[in-house]
Amino acid sequence: MRIAVDVMGGDHGCETVIDGVKQALQANFGLTEVYLVGDRERIDAHLAQSRFHDKRLRTVHASEVLAMEDKPVEGLRRKKDCSVLRAVDLVKEGRAEALISPGNTGGLVAAATIRLRKLPGVDRVGIATVIPAQDNEFVLLDSGASVECRPMHLVHYAIMGSVYAREILGCKRPRVGILSNGTEDNKGNELTLEAFKLCKQIDLHFIGNVEGYDLFHNRVDVAVCDGFVGNIVLKTIESLAQGLVDWLKKELSKNPRRMLGALLAKNALRTIKRRMDPDAYGGAPLLGLNGNVMKAHGSSRDRAVMNAMRLSTQAVQNQINQIICQEIHRANDRLSAASNSPAAAATPA
């Protein structure tokens, strides 16, 4: 297994990312080659300083970094030698089978889409974020790659999310729902109502519309929406969860009695915190690309990077892109064959 890691662009510096790579190499995951892409001097310095030598490591120099504040397309045009482009090229050239980057999300989506192209039959790339709940976890996609969507894009997200939940998360028969403003079939906006009709016609465990209430009550495994809604929902969840944890900490430290209570109950809080920890997934795959690309959290710690590498190797091993391709084609064919009006929407622009 050969993986390229864009070590630049994360919030905690390339050193943290390299430490994550180290953990992944130690855990193995069938890794045979890992490319560290970025500032060679900093990479080598950290490798030397941490006395980390592994013959599976390769350093690929990139003199520039696409910063978080760079505008994706403009930034990529200006910074031809940035690490994310170099890393994408390793996949394009077949030297790496998968790529992980903690940097600018829009930049990663743009670089990967331009250089690797989309899978045949797929119109839009989607970011699939796995969100843990008490008794289950669900995939939210698109969580931010594509702000304006057409119905067929949501159909493809539904298929890709379903494949990901099944092949990577081990969910046998993922329940796929369209995120809407109510569960009734007639609820939704123009986009989701049309996507709803299309999803009904394809081979998918489609449970119809789901609403916000369903997300944390184990009623859906794949929640489909456009990237505008998905991004807002994802950040709202992170904001509320973080806000509640901070608030609880503050309340628990207000007097000795509460502090003692917190001490006795700390395992309960820890269980929840650990399960909600985004580092457990480490990142979110970009689905629909002709290549395996994983967006690691910008704030990724070493453990997150390691987990992102684990999931990336699984994606390669389970050949999820091949499966996505097959299922997308089957769905596209079925929708084209249906001569009724919804099939018209299946024509890509």
Place this chain on the structure above:
Amino acid sequence: MRIAVDVMGGDHGCETVIDGVKQALQANFGLTEVYLVGDRERIDAHLAQSRFHDKRLRTVHASEVLAMEDKPVEGLRRKKDCSVLRAVDLVKEGRAEALISPGNTGGLVAAATIRLRKLPGVDRVGIATVIPAQDNEFVLLDSGASVECRPMHLVHYAIMGSVYAREILGCKRPRVGILSNGTEDNKGNELTLEAFKLCKQIDLHFIGNVEGYDLFHNRVDVAVCDGFVGNIVLKTIESLAQGLVDWLKKELSKNPRRMLGALLAKNALRTIKRRMDPDAYGGAPLLGLNGNVMKAHGSSRDRAVMNAMRLSTQAVQNQINQIICQEIHRANDRLSAASNSPAAAATPA
């Protein structure tokens, strides 16, 4: 102060709603007349059984109820004598100054819009939900009245939300933001990008785009979005908050040590739970109507109904509809006067 209460259609029966009215009458709120609208037999039976006599009470009989599962417009057409229509009529005839209903949201919006009409200059009614956070509270609107919006609708939501936050919640200079997929000015979809330009041109403390992260970190007082996004966000917040509380309870009851800890720390948990409790607001006003209408939660308990009545009396006393009217007119005039292209979007359909 004369208020009409549709006592039917809530999840816990008319008795709970009547108990809330009782508390409100006891608290006074300047109430002079309260109309209990619904099944007279059930209302009278409960009043007799609870030995509740108050000369400010009037019962108005309605033989039908618009159920939660009824389709709004169709349901209203079929059930001419339903309680929500009777209650709306009391406002229309000037017998009541405000109306509260815990029933079918779509039905309430439709009934109120048809019978009371919108305020002059306003195109769309918006539901303004107040959401508590650790250090502040914010208004989310529209949280479900209008699924498909045009830019000018968001502008009106921004103005109405700002007036509500200022006049009712006491926020001196509400920070108004458009809920988007990032805080940068260029983030958003077609709808929000255009609304952003318009909001820049009017007299409003407009802070630009806000994202999910900002909601629970005291960075915005009024978060503006269409009813599709707002409804999903609202229900996601309720789902996650409820899910986390349930999860914590379960974890805390797993062994005696944790149970003791929970006992010692219970005031910390209670503080948070009480502040997050939707009953503290009791409901959400429908803004933009030619009348004061409050949607109480379907699951409203008596305390929620009391609080909804308190907020309704404040809306009447502070004449928020007159203020909304003035501010909407000023904004419409300014946008019309601006001969540049965004003004084109100001033309109502």
